[in-house]
Amino acid sequence: MSNISSIDSLKNHFLIAMPSLTDKYFSRAVTYVVEHSQEGAMGLVINLPSNLSFKELIDQSQSNSEALAELSEKVVVCGGPVYRDRGFILHTNQPGWSSSIEVSSEIMLTTSKDILSAIGTSSGPEKSIVALGYAGWEAGQLEQEIQENAWLTIEADDEILFDVPIHKKWQAAVNKLGIDVWQLTQNSGQA
Numbered sequence: 001m002s003n004i005s006s007i008d009s010l011k012n013h014f015l016i017a018m019p020s021l022t023d024k025y026f027s028r029a030v031t032y033v034v035e036h037s038q039e040g041a042m043g044l045v046i047n048l049p050s051n052l053s054f055k056e057l058i059d060q061s062q063s064n065s066e067a068l069a070e071l072s073e074k075v076v077v078c079g080g081p082v083y084r085d086r087g088f089i090l091h092t093n094q095p096g097w098s099s100s101i102e103v104s105s106e107i108m109l110t111t112s113k114d115i116l117s118a119i120g121t122s123s124g125p126e127k128s129i130v131a132l133g134y135a136g137w138e139a140g141q142l143e144q145e146i147q148e149n150a151w152l153t154i155e156a157d158d159e160i161l162f163d164v165p166i167h168k169k170w171q172a173a174v175n176k177l178g179i180d181v182w183q184l185t186q187n188s189g190q191a
Helices: 054-061 141-147 158-163 166-176
Strands: 013-017 030-037 040-045 049-053 075-078 082-092 107-110 128-138 151-155
Touching: 013 166, 030 166, 040 075, 040 141, 049 054, 054 075, 082 158, 128 141, 128 158, 141 151, 151 166, 158 166
Parallel strands: 075 128
Antiparallel strands: 013 030, 013 151, 030 040, 040 128, 049 075, 082 107, 082 128
8 A cells, every 4th residue: 555645636537547547437547646645545526427407406406597598508527436416516616615625726626515516606616527536545545556557647727627528638639748649548558
């Protein structure tokens, strides 16, 4: 088991799935890491659409969004296989949301549904991602997966996080590494 002190924390980084990862949640996944410490890691997959629209989520949560017509096509993502019935909202930093925790100077995370009714209005955060579930790793597990070449890592990019369409996030993240998708192989080895 590797020690987190031997590597930097990956909080506010993307995990980019290598082609060898074929699990339904992680195949070509881009995962935003919201917490990483000696106890483990937590992240949200940001490019796997769920079958639930934002309108359906609002209806289920009994929130009343003023901007519902504009946001009815907003995609809710599958954040990961853990607590898939629980919502997590990544949003741009905005004061006034006491239930939101700061992940970085630009990004906040909340599980409180009070923000749902404000998304898309002048009182809500400028940008957001709504996810159901999260991805979690026990102590040392993520570090081991990285050593086994399951993930590439890169500092998070707000544009990829919020602005790039879901189906283009993986390729955009790979390209940000300075490589083309075709350069990634299914198999990896150690020299």
